[in-house]
Amino acid sequence: MQRLDFLSLLRRMATHLFSLLLGVVLTASFLLAFPVQAGVEAPLDKSSESVAVAPEGIPIARPLTPSMGPTSFVTAAVNQVGAAVVRIDTERTITRRNVDPLFEDPFFRQFFGDDRFSRMPREERLRGQGSGFIIDRSGIVLTNAHVVNGADKVTVTLKDGRIFKGKVRGADEVTDLAVVKLEGVSHDLPVATLGDSDQVQVGDWAIAVGNPVGLDNTVTLGIISTLHRSSAQVGIPDKRLDFIQTDAAINPGNSGGPLLNAQGEVIGINTAIRADAMGIGFAIPINQAKAIQDRLVRGERVAHPYLGVQMVTLTPELAHENNIDPNSAFLVPEIEGVLVVKVLPNTPAASAGLRRGDVITQVDGKSILKADQLQTLVESTRVGQTLQVTVQRSDRVQQITVKTGELQDAA
Template sequence: MQKQPRDGENLSKDISSSTSGSKPYRHASLTKAAASLSLVLLGSGMTLAGGYLAGNHQRVSESASNLAVSPVNAAPPVPSSTDPNFVTQVVQRVGPAVVRINSSRTVTSRIPDEFNDPFFRRFFGSQLPSPERRVQRGTGSGFIISKDGRILTNAHVVDGADNVTVILKDGRSLQGRVVGRDELTDVAVIKVQADNLPTVTVGNSDQLQPGQWAIAIGNPLGLDNTVTTGIISATGRSSNQIGAPDKRVEYIQTDAAINPGNSGGPLLNARGDVIGMNTAIIQGAQGLGFAIPINTAQRISNQLITTGRVQHPYLGIQMVGLTPELKQNINSDPNLGLRVNEDRGVLVVRVVPNSPAAKAGIRPGDVILKLNGQAVTDASGVQRAVESAQVGGDVRLELRRNGQSLNLAVQPGAFPTRVQ
């Protein structure tokens, strides 16, 4: 959020609650249109293709056969110094540890309240519609991380599943149990009863650089064991940038071709190490795929395996990185009700009532200059620091308020989210 916002990126970063009804900070003179971005979650899950429209939290559902998925750019040529068979070698080694995940749930259609009116029942009696039960099915991908049957996938692949079946590459079908799932990062862990299963090797996503090779393996649109290649296009893409503001992930961007059904499958480097979990594409675009960094997925999965749930620290503020231009725009608009004196730092736009930030005395209009002694200039930096903090621990903030310096200690709370 330094300087001017990128296309498709909200100026604000909301780390309060995606379910609390809070709305992103918007103003026509301060934001760029993001309506052209449409994020498609790649695992069919229960809706066959759950999606997020940039700029709002509206979920959309459509069958995989109706998805408007454009072809992605072809992979770059193999450099002469690279073994031309390196992809084949990676696939032969890792492929057996990549699985297909079939999930299903039974849903009951709801009868409109009007039909419960005595008037309707008196005149229509047995002709009134009855609740209907139907089974929703979906499919996605996953990869085995332990010989005794722990599997990583996306949370939306198994959302609300009554039944989970894991299909191995050798054709075996195993019953799966959801150990835990975290909606905020879209990570889930499944367990099957088996021994001596093939496993992946986990890499280090913190060391990724744009231009490195990327290999995706999964089951797009029901085409099992599909392999595609490309490069790492970028790292650190915020959830706001790609149109999923209710997530807390800094995504890897890749141009390796991924499609619905790839969700939960591994993104690999040239050595065959897992560096990410494929999760989303931008609909209608070419070569814009996104993966959850494996370091994030592994951190979340460890908590899910240990406790079955994840606690995300949060402060409860909505914020934006300041620039001189943004300062001028804010101060020149009396409708915003804010007055900014600083050129740099992170402006607190909104404080969620009864949140840790509110209890610590943080106010809208405060400018965060330092967090735990480290200078901050953008909202993403603050969010990363909060995410690495401990629930109930202390986070020290150095603020500017109306030209005065303040030091406040905030105890992050557990991010409010629905029980899994």
């Protein structure tokens, strides 16, 4: 019995050995039939940048990776601009007010003593942090207005460790842009190259550089998600902006830093404005900053014309839904245009006689179909300019003359 078991084991071993030898022979035959030359790269198929073709005509997949030789395009872009990106630290003093009237009660003060009461803190120092980038060798830094608003002290730190005192030369809250001048600059500084935001397209690469949540010199990568995202859509109707939307991560501390294209040019100013946003960031187009930066450097106030209405885009379908709703506040014409939802008191619109429920269809003979179109048109006018506004009021068409006012005066 043991002899039979031993013979059976030998047969199994012989079978496995034969299978192994057969595999070696087949492999050698394949290599002889398809020789591989070490160090020789298969030529590229001219019809596609992502496919290589072997001598026998067998396509070999290649990964599509945007690169510039041995250095990635992201590295090249950041190396071009990174030294011009700065961290901005701010401090401001606020007066602490005692909301409890007990502190002002004479009996309370007599019981606890005026000296103890006087030692209670009356002022508090608040610190903030953001980003910016140098746009002129003399030390002009562009950033967000909300980064430096109300600051008593501004400190600017460069990537190489140099620290400068900064002075806010000008700020415009409506566009959320500000200019800071570095003090004590004795030699040339690195400067960021400004691009053209009008040439940006959806799907382009987007590189955000800044100091999010105190983490200096942070770089994130994404694409341009959409263009002309109005400030009303973003949730800040008091601004006058059409944002660049990107999925590159933008967090608190990124505000004021540059958004770059693949060539390392600044196409936007990052603005962290939506705490509830996940994977969505917004940037002010750089051309918006170019239009007013010189005035901010000179310390001039930027005038913004306005009408004084709250408005929404109206379509026949939306108007019909409103009119068949028994709870609707008013009926509206079932046409395309801009519906006046509210006329603010003591504004140019109120003085001109615009009413709630009016549908604006033209301004100076130009058709108006969307609310952001009307806002852009008004923003492009001068303060005090007269506009001929065509409105549909119930079943009548009326011409109303409106003279634009200055937005700051409405505050």
